[in-house]
Every structure is written in structure tokens, then in C-alpha cells.
Amino acid sequence: MSPEDRNASKLPEVDDRALSPVVGKTFELGVLVLLIAMLTATLYGGVVPEYRSAAAGELGDRTLVRAAGDLERAVPPNATGGLPTGDAPVAVRASVDLPGTIRGTSYRVVAENRSLRLVHPHPAVGGETALALPDRVRTVDGTWESGAPAAVAVRANATGVHVRLVVGE
Numbered sequence: 001m002s003p004e005d006r007n008a009s010k011l012p013e014v015d016d017r018a019l020s021p022v023v024g025k026t027f028e029l030g031v032l033v034l035l036i037a038m039l040t041a042t043l044y045g046g047v048v049p050e051y052r053s054a055a056a057g058e059l060g061d062r063t064l065v066r067a068a069g070d071l072e073r074a075v076p077p078n079a080t081g082g083l084p085t086g087d088a089p090v091a092v093r094a095s096v097d098l099p100g101t102i103r104g105t106s107y108r109v110v111a112e113n114r115s116l117r118l119v120h121p122h123p124a125v126g127g128e129t130a131l132a133l134p135d136r137v138r139t140v141d142g143t144w145e146s147g148a149p150a151a152v153a154v155r156a157n158a159t160g161v162h163v164r165l166v167v168g169e
Contacts, residue, residue, distance in 0.1 A: 056103035
């Protein structure tokens, strides 16, 4: 026996062909995971937050318009409107339906200068809308907090009609 035959007989014959499909599938899986990771990062880094902010801005605008409409409907249409004069308690009380959160965060609706303003921590959400109220309405004040029941309280006295945003049924 030659020395080459002795060395060849000591080393087992290695066949790496069975490992090729496993390595190939592992690389394919790695490329797929990388593609999904890049797509997810792209969407959540740009497209999804912009869409979320735009949708929240629209919801904020619709919330203001609906709240203003509910407040305006709570004020009686004519001069006396069935409201007692003098120091009568609240004569009209109407509930207002507001979303619990906008863009996952609580907000406030504030009445100031015969308008409603939505206050939200995100800069894309907010706004202000003027109220179409009769001249006999002297004051509009108060605040609604999201997540709490909101209502409009209307009362009249010698100075005119007063509208207040109140929390509670």
C-alpha cells in the first residue's frame, strides 16, 4: 500500500451536497425577512404616521362641527324660546356626543368668543369654528373634556341667554 492510499483511507470522504439546499433556503428566508423589515420600516416611518395624522385632523374637524351644531340646536329659536326669565335654573340641557379620544389622546373643546376651539397635544389636530347664535345670546363659556359626558346648559335672565359647556349628563 502506498503512503497516499494510507492517508486517503484515514480521512473519511465528505459529501457537502446535502447541505446546499439548507443553506440556499436559509439565504432565501433571510432575504425575505430583510425585505419585510425594510417595507415595515418604510411604512411606519413615513406613510402610516402621516395618514394617521391626516385622519385625526379630519376627525377633529368633524368633532368641532358636530359639537357646534349640537350647541346651536340647544338654544331656543325665538326671543322667549320657552325659557323662564329671572333667576331660573337651567331651562334647557342637551347632551353632546364626542369621541373619547382623537389619535389615541384625550382632548378638550373650549368655548371662547362665540366660537369652539379643539385643543389637542398633537399639532395636526385642532381647529376653531364660529358659532351661529342669535344676538340675544350674551355669553358662551365652559369646557368639555374628552372621555366625560358632555352637555350644553342654556339659561335666560334679564341680561339675555347664557350658554355653558358642562361636563355631565
